Amino acid sequence: MVQQRIAALTGTAPAGSLGTSSALSGTGSSSSMFADALAQAQAQMSGTSGTSGDDIVSDATKYLGVPYKWGGTDPSTGLDCSGFTQLVMRENGITLPRTAAQQAKVGTEVPSLDQAQPGDLVVLDGGSHIGIYVGDGKMIHAPQTGDIVKISKVWETPMTIRRVTGGSDASTAGSAADGLSYLRSSVLRSAVPSAGSTGTSAATATGQYGSLFAAAESRYDLPQGLLASVAQVESGGNARAVSPAGARGLMQLMPGTAADLGVNAFDPAQAVDGAARLLSSHLDRYDGSVPLALAAYNAGPGNVAKHGGIPPFTETQNYVRKVTGLLNGSN
Incomplete structure (x- = not known):
């Protein structure tokens, strides 16, 4: 639940449910070319947008921790307040002006x-x-220089509140929510090229972390070799990798x-443990289905x-295929 996630982040009890939107988001990978991403996005830009406010909040929380930058519109370098709102809305099929x-x-x-x-x-x-x-008198925003995207209490009576979902007057980009989200995942959030994409085994670039993977797989009851395969496709085994959109470290976790x-996404031990917990929760959600857990x-x-x-x-399907291929020793 989005409200439960916000409560955990802010240390407050949830005042109620904001819906059943996904609480944690996936990470990007480098498996798709831009042309494929664009084609996939365009193919989904038809009809009317079904994006809900909960979808928007869930998407926005992916950027928690991104630094404020005046004039910033790129999460890899920083966002200002309107750059942040414009980015999140665009990813959910809603086009906003800049300021x-x-x-x-x-x-x-x-x-x-x-x-x-x-x-x-x-x-x-x-x-x-x-x-x-985000509910409960709070908002997610990019506050000011020296600060980060965070959730804060609305500190004054707003000058105005604008609703841009549910058939509002805002200019929209059709039902581009999925297409733009996909484009973000496959292009903006693409990590450094992975050795997995060239057919190199997962052990080649990630062997130095073998003990971390094995311990985490044992601790969280994950299939043997899953974490090494994910790390190979995500970062090519580079613990200092940073994607253009800010996905970080060995397991390419967004801030x-x-x-x-x-x-700490840059600490291999912490990143592996966090990714293992995330994958374990996905496996529980999908009754042990590795492909569905990887898709999530x-x-x-x-x-x-x-x-x-x-x-x-295309990007997600290729991602699942590559990781499972490495896991099964066929890639």
Whole structure:
């Protein structure tokens, strides 16, 4: 539950349920070329967007920990407040203008904070600051220089609250939510090229971490060789790898995911333990199905649920194929 995740992050008890959106998101991999990603995204940009406010909040929490940067629109280097909201909404099929003042005019006005719903835009400081409402009087936002994307209590009566979901007046990009999310996963979040993509065995580049993998697999009852295979495809065994969008370390954990897991993504021991716990939870969710667990690690449980199995994303399907191939010794 999104509300439970926010409560865990902020140390407060959930005031209620925000829905059943996925709590933890997958990580990116480098298995797809841009042309494939673009084609996949375009193929899904038809019809009307079914994105909910809970989907938006769940997506936004992936960027927790990204540093603030004035004028920033790239999570690999930093985001400002409106760059953050624009990015999150774009990934969910909603097109916003660039600045907070411009964004304060889109969608439908919500009369008061009491009537705000998760996913609404909250405009503060006379129109110079904007964030995304998460419920319980809190918002997720990129605050100021020296700070990071985080969840804070709404500290003043908003200048305006704008609803951009559920058939609002905001300009949308059709039902591009899945396509743009896929494009982000396969292009923006692509890690360094992995040796796994060239047919090299998982043990080649990840052998030095063998004892970590074995211990974690034993501790969390994971299939032998799963963690080495994931690490090979994710980072090529590079514990210092950073993707363009900020996925980090051996297991390519996004800052928000690493924070949820309580690990330092650049510390191999912590990263392996966190990834093992995440994969274990996915295996429990999917009754031991390794392909579904891998799909959730890559594309997020929300997409697995939405599509009733491995999502029809070329990148995700290739990812599952490569990891399982390494795991089975066929790649």
